[in-house]
Amino acid sequence: MKTPIIALLQLGAIYSSVAFAYPSACEIPRLIDASAEQLQDGLTKGCFTSVDLVNTYVARIAEVNSTVRAVTEINPDAMAMAKQLDEERKKGKLRGPLHGLPMIIKNNIFTDDKMSSTAGSYALFGARTPSDATIVTKLRAAGLIILGKAGASQWANFRSNNSTNGWSAYGGQVTAAYIKNQDPSGSSSGSGVISDLGLAFATIGTETSGSIIGPSEKSNIIGIKPTVGLTSRHFVVPISERQDTIGPMARSVKDAAHILQIIAGKDKNDNYTSSIPFKTIPNYVNACKLDALKGKRIGVPRNVIKIFGSEKTVVDQFNRALTVMKQAGAIIVENTDFTDYAEFFNSTVPYDVLLADFLSNIPTFLGKLTVNPHNVTDLESVRRFTQHSPLEQYPDRDTKIWDDAIGKGLKNTDPKFWPLYQKNVKFGNEGGILGTLRRHKLDAAVLPSEVSLYVPALIGSPIVTVPLGAFPNGTKVNHDRELVTTGPGIPIGISFMGDLWTEEQLVGMAYAFEQKTQARPKLKRFIQPKKEIKHII
Template sequence: MKRRDFVRLGLSAGVSTSMAAGAAAVAPPAGAAGNHGAASSSILDAGVQEQQAQMAAGKLSSRSLVQQYLARIAAVDKAGPRINAVIELNPEAVAIAEQLDRERKAGKLRGPLHGIPVLIKDNIATFDAMCTTAGSLALAGVRASKDAFVAQKLREAGAVIIGKTNLSEWANMRSTHSVSGWSGRGGQTRNPYALDRNTSGSSSGSAAAMAAGLATLAIGTETDGSIVSPASTCGIVGIKPTLGLVSRSGIIPIAHSQDTAGPMTRSVADAALLLGAIAGSDPRDAATGDAQGKAADFAAALRLDGLKGKRIGVARNFFGSSPAIDAVIENELAILKAQGAILVDVQVPNVDKYGDSELDVLLAEFRPDLEAYLRDYAPHAPVKTMADVIAFNEKNAGRELQFFGQEHLVAAQKKPGLIDAAYREALANNHRYSREEGIDKILKDEKLDALVAPTGGTAWLTDYINGDHYGGSFSSPAAVAGYPHVTVPAGYVQGLPVGISFVGTAWTEASLIGMAYAYEQASLRRRPPVFPATVNLKA
């Protein structure tokens, strides 16, 4: 399996909905506007700092903010353009907001996210009235036995979890021929920039929800591309952190060697605040031991001079998939230079050395990791094993297998597990060629602070016959290495968003955030969607 083909795992899942054929657009929510520094005309499209300022001044309450977002979800997600990004609402959200308002009134603030509404992907366990299903009907109605560490951190920070977002089912580790953004439980999520086009995935709902302004913040998860690709395709900011900066405990897994949660927001500033809230060591996740002291105040990195003097490698072997996208990114490279960056054309080495072995590792880890989650967080679920999930899908094929199969589940079931010598060899191969002979090598050889490239292709037409249609992707090097990756809106091709990526070595989130913020503030490329039925190719 080639590397480019593997990106399907980070980008896929689909169900048919009737889509209008014309180019007519639906009116955006009142005041919809991108917020990258200037005041927003609607508080719902504002960032964390502006919303906090309004609450501090007594002009806004968390209760009111939550209620307004719930109203927008009803108007935009469940009616109107019907984005279908939210799979379930938290019935306790308003009550939680009211409690946080009382705490604010009493002078107790939990942090910068106090009272701020957030949506989280439906593979992150919450110990509340909501289910945690990874989009699968096999887990419909199943409530987690405890919070994921990420959910716990959000609550401690004072965020209001208002609901869960749809996703590519099983984080798109179900089929070799899936359609992104579809799950048996949630149906199809649609792209706010063209309703007949795909959101990419697997964090489809989180990306679409942010684009459409359905909450202030969102959390996604990634194994390879599942944060950065939908973020790019839906015109928002996404951060895939260093493996171990954010705990995986309580997140329905694919593979512990690459899985991580991360922020998906409308601005770099909001992403930095959200990352600071969810990062940190967790005794239930050994990989986070190295996060001690690494969970910095990422908001301190938000500097307008974040690009000045930075030596950045332009990863030319990740250009060439689309002349139109290349033209957009070439224009943005001029902005990086104008902000003081030193650009060097480079080729990231050995990116063809871990395509097949990456998939081998993910398949080997999937079954044991999933079964461990089910034992620990869903002990009362009707499915206990991978074999149970496969059997459930076969029994309910009319609902679960109507558009594509479960080839990855079947392949994972056949893998011998984590003691297999072939698995250990594949994992060592992946780390060698993505880390010391990949990203780290080019950074060291060329004395670079980061790499940049187009994040990926534009949104494709959702297609239940032929499956997904991909452009290029820059997700795999950082994903396989477990290194940080930040994507920022860079412009548009025929009205469809394009992202630019900043990638570095382990634990360089703060530096990447500084570069991404300086670029974002100098470019201000993001503009809100207007929910057209399709792309106007004559525009």
């Protein structure tokens, strides 16, 4: 069984009774909104250390995790890592602009350390890969401290049709912080909540269709879903080689850009990254300019909002956001519709494509494990374990998605798969986001975040979501099982969508919008931790 979080708090959340003399000019930031620049400023001036940050974040996790269940475990080596990075700082060696900052990664990303990598399932408990996932290697090399693993929807929300966002057998039910029992969206649920509550500097999520954008929206943070192939998926539990991507989730656009700068790039272990068209990865941090919206042609696919049926309060706030963009110099182009959206909305093809990819990609991934305690080698053996282990809560949480995949028996190497995939591409390309951008000569398109994620997923194009507002008082409270899906105070986001490999432009536009609106600090949570750096040092 997994080590309880409380036991892991022995890691080092030690409260010192010795008086601490702050160096002059120290401003200790509140961790609920601390930026990388503020944290680095404090570390550089000697106001606090990376060890202090680890201690403080662990204490904050202890305050709220029994309610939000966002963190599945804390890295037993985090304190040693922090001490090493503090020593490097003393010697004048900095690995990069995020040196010594603790972050938490989604638990479907494998690490070659003392932590578990489970995708929320006991079928993978104890499983090992021969090395860290490529993005973890990059984060460590850049001086980030891997503080722990984030709770997530089991198997990245690709097991059941009667489960809930954020639930997993290994980790329990993640909930967000704005209303009690709030649906955190899926599947990077814990990653969203952790970043929002300042339980780490930032987090990493994964997305196949909405799993960065949705949780980022519902936790009132920034999420960047990169172009498929910009970030490596090596040793990350897959759903679809065509749609899976790894991206940052943070409290500001600039912090997310810093992380994207680190994790982007080619990897010989993920052939999709060979499609990266740049000799040098763009400078996403430098793209964060206040005038980045000026002169940009931004389309509004109104038919998507109408067909999806967004609530009036979402549409009203979205329309006000368009006014902000106009005031910032953007050119808003209305009714730049996704021409195939109605057909896509009622089609089973996108689901069938994911089933075929999953049925093919899971055995490939499982075959790379160096330790496989439950001998799961393909989807059939994963399903068998899940249906016979009491820990997996079957059939209360069913295996309907897997039943469909196994029942259809269609793999992505079958000739019958190709026409399905081509239909998917048409939904996303000519009939979707790419066609809209070309026809109307747009720099980007914008939608409420709740409807932005589906079409770009089909062709692996990028999205950046930014906080916009919240559902007002008087909003009807709706539920999915025990979770509240809509209700007063639940965050609303807006997404910037672009062509493949246009993250630099999207980051710039998102930053300019974020700075104009400053929406994130205006929302109120029902729970948030109180421990701060000043209480620990």
